[in-house]
Amino acid sequence: MICAGCLPRYRLVPYFAVILMLSGVQLLTACTAPTRAKVVSLEQPAYKTVGRPSRYTVKRKDTLYTIAWNYGLDFRTLARWNAIAPPYTIYPGQTLVLAGPRLAPRNPQPSGTKVPAPPPQPKPIRSAQSAPASNHKSPGNADKASRAVPDLSESTRKLYWRWPTQGQLKQRYSGTDPSRKGIKIGGTQGQPVLAAESGKVVYAGSGLIGYGLLLIIRHNKNYLSAYGHNRKLLVNEGALVKKGMQVAEMGQQGGGSPVLHFEIRRNGTPVDPLKLLPRQP
Known part of the structure; x- marks a missing residue:
């Protein structure tokens, strides 16, 4: 190795320049060396979190x-x-x-494994779809409705909504509050409740918690409307009703003041009725 002190002075500058350049190359190599990134699993869980059972x-x-x-x-x-x-x-x-196919559990059958056949379905018990009207409804009104209106529930026609009853708006719709999926209209006990559009009655009863005596009408392929907290229903399931026809009588919510709970749903999702209804009369 050559002693730096033994070299002529004019040769010292290039010598130290070479030393500095080599040191710089080592530093750059250290800075640009690849670093192994932390491995994160992106696999989705077997069930996606939803607000309902599977x-x-x-x-x-x-x-x-x-x-x-x-x-x-x-x-x-x-x-x-x-x-x-x-x-x-x-x-x-x-x-x-x-839940749809994407939410199904990931447990595929191994190759060659026989999938057991589903058990035979029990004979139908007279469910709400086929049962006649209860004593809350008036069969005569339902028969009259069915004769007067064609079935438009499978159509894609444009809808022209009307208010289902008269009265003061007691509660507005909220897209963030699950307890306010529709509006509430105040009135008097027994006040007429009218079909907000023509359609087919697909439910009439008290089986849904929180709605009291409830009526659901299907208007076309996309829209349903609901009328809750009635005192009496005047139409049967399956009845075809005309826009403006009386379908129920207003009742009370939990023993309070008379009120109608009114909802409109598009493809199963609640929408603000006030954006579809005309100006309140």
């Missing part, structure tokens, strides 16, 4: 419409997931899937 067992008086309504689903989507064809008949004890 399965539901049908009870007496359930209908496909009320189950879909209760869990915020479009009834056609629920029917497709469970291979149920129109007129969407379901049976007590039947198990329905409430």
Whole structure:
């Protein structure tokens, strides 16, 4: 090794320049060396978090419409997931899937494994879809409605809404509050409740908690409307009703003041009725 002190002075500058340049190369190499990144698993969980169970067992008086309504689903989507064809008949004890294929558990059958056949469905018990009207309804009104109106529930026609009753707006819709999926209109006990648009009655009863005596009307392929807390229903399930026709009498919510709870849903999702209704008379 050459001693720096033994070199002529004019040769010292290039010598130290070479030393500095080599040191710089080492520093750059250290800075640009690849670093192993932390491995993070992006695998999705077996079930995506949703606000409903993955399965539901049908009870007496359930209908496909009320189950879909209760869990915020479009009834056609629920029917497709469970291979149920129109007129969407379901049976007590039947198990329905409430989540689509992407939410199903990841447990594929191994190759060559036989999938057990589903057990035979029980004979239908007179459910709400096929049962006659209860003593809350007037069969004469339902028969009159069906004769007067064509079935438009499968159409894609444009809808022209009207107010279902007269009275003071007691509560507005909220897209963030689950307890305010519709509006509440105050009135008097027994006040007429009218169909907000023409359509087919797909539910009439008190099977949905929080709605009292409830009526649901399907107006076309996309829209349903609901009328809750009635004192009396005047139409049966399956009845075809005309816009403006009286379908119920206003009742009370939990023993309080008379009020009508009114909802509109598009493809199973609640929407603000005030954006569809005309100016209040």
